Amino acid sequence: MKMNKNGGYHYNIALNYFQNDNLTKAIETLNEGLNTESNNIEILNLLGLCYFKKCNFRSARNKWKRSMQIKKEDNKAKYYLERLNNKKFINMRKYYNLGVTKIDNQEYKEAIALFLEIIKRNKDLVEPYILVGLCNYKLKDYSQAIYYWEEAKSKDKGSLKIKSYINDAQISMMEVKEENNKKNNIKSIIIILLITISVGGIYQLKFNLFKKTQNKNTVTESTENKIPEKESEFKKDDMIVKNNDTNEKIKQKKVKEVDIKLEDEQSIFNNALELYKKGQHNDAVILFNKLINYGTVEYLIPEAIFFAANSYIKIDNVEKGVEYFKKYINEYEEGNYYEESLYKTGLILYRAGKQEEAKELLKKLINKSPNSIYVNSKVKMIIKE
Structure with a gap:
């Protein structure tokens, strides 16, 4: 053609x-x-x-x-x-669906085995690499997670979702490395202290007792003179503690952000839908977009796109709403909300003065489902104009 x-x-x-x-x-x-x-x-x-x-x-x-x-x-x-x-594809779908079920049940090692089998037979598919990476991430094997996400990125270089996953794993790796360095430093200090105490402890104790007796009359004066210095040291220590607390809070925030992206997707959708029903569309659209951008559960993504589109319309972001409705129309022709998306988008475009584009979508609605409840007198009138 x-x-x-x-x-x-x-x-x-x-x-x-x-x-x-x-x-x-x-x-x-x-x-x-x-x-x-x-x-x-x-x-x-x-x-x-x-x-x-x-x-x-x-x-x-x-x-x-x-x-x-x-x-x-x-x-x-x-x-x-x-x-x-064909039989090969049907078997592969069984492996794929079982792997997703294993992830939902937090059986990450079993899921990895299933998706690796798919990769072995279908190296061109992107999603199995992403899912193996997610499983390794949940198992805290960040280097393996990055490896598989890099493989996925090599097959879909424009995916923001994959790039975000890699970035999250790199942050987690840095945090683990810093934590290990701290532990190693503490161990080294303890060992040095133990050696020092064992070798010189008794001598130091005798020397201190002698010095204490010798300087008995000057200890108080010396201590009083050093109070400002000690206070200054305490302030420095306090600043160090506060800085450490701030750094720890920043790290905890980053970890929390990663966990949010990788938490149970069904729960995210349920929470978003609850917010949607309450009319809290600004909050709802944030959660819907998490599923759209980071989701791996296939059946939830079209649902999230549709409700995000409606939320954008409700908060007067019509341009974004139309963009999401079109995304649904283009990608999910057999979806639950295909007819409704055509209808709503057609009417929105018509009211915006884009009659020809509106007619094209509404004609598509009639051709797809001539007996649909959305093929009403308003639709027929627009097409006839």
Whole structure:
């Protein structure tokens, strides 16, 4: 199928990203291309491949199915869909899903074994490397976590999520190293003190007793003269303690930030949804974005995108809301909120004076689900204008 200028422009840029292992930017560019040419099978097929490599298998299948609806013969999508239905892929999905379950149950070593088996058979997939890294992170094996995240980054150079994980692990490694250095220094000091006491302790005790007797009358005066100096020393010690406390608080804050990113994702979603229902949309969108940017549980991400989009609209950040609705529309055609996202985005764009873009989305809604509750008189009126 021949592509128009806009479609070809986006496709060629995305293909370059894809060939240079930047899946994130390739996906972003291909979705921009779909906004200008929604029936371009080359864009759909490449987008499906990108999603497949990132283990977003549902989105990959949707793009290839859509491609096949447009052109049934001489279409690579047919081969890709057959791959999704073969025995090897089905077995791999079983390993993958079991591995995710093991992570949810905090059985990290068992999860690592499963994902390493997937990596052995499917080296091009990105997500297994990320998940092995996460498991090693939870086991506090930070060097191994970084190793696997670096492998993942080499396959998707544009992923901010992977870069963030690597940064967190590097911070944790530095903290462990500092803690070990402190312990080693304390051990060295104790050993030196023990040696000093054993060799010179008795002599020093006798000498001190002699000196105490000899200077009995001058001790009080000497002590009084040194009070200001001692107070100064105490102040210095107090400053050192305070500085150490501050450094410790900073470290604890960093550790807390890492733990937040890696805590149970279902709990994050539940908390975000509770805030959403209470109308606390500024707080809700922060949690939804944690799942969108750092989440690994596949079924939660589209839910987070949809509710984040609604939250942005509620706080009058319409541009961001539309961006998230479009992300949902482009990536989750079979999602629970696909029709609603088309409907809401179409109406928002129409009210913003973007009639043609609104019509395109609302036509997509009618073509997808002509009997949908969202295909109402308002939608039909906009399309007829």
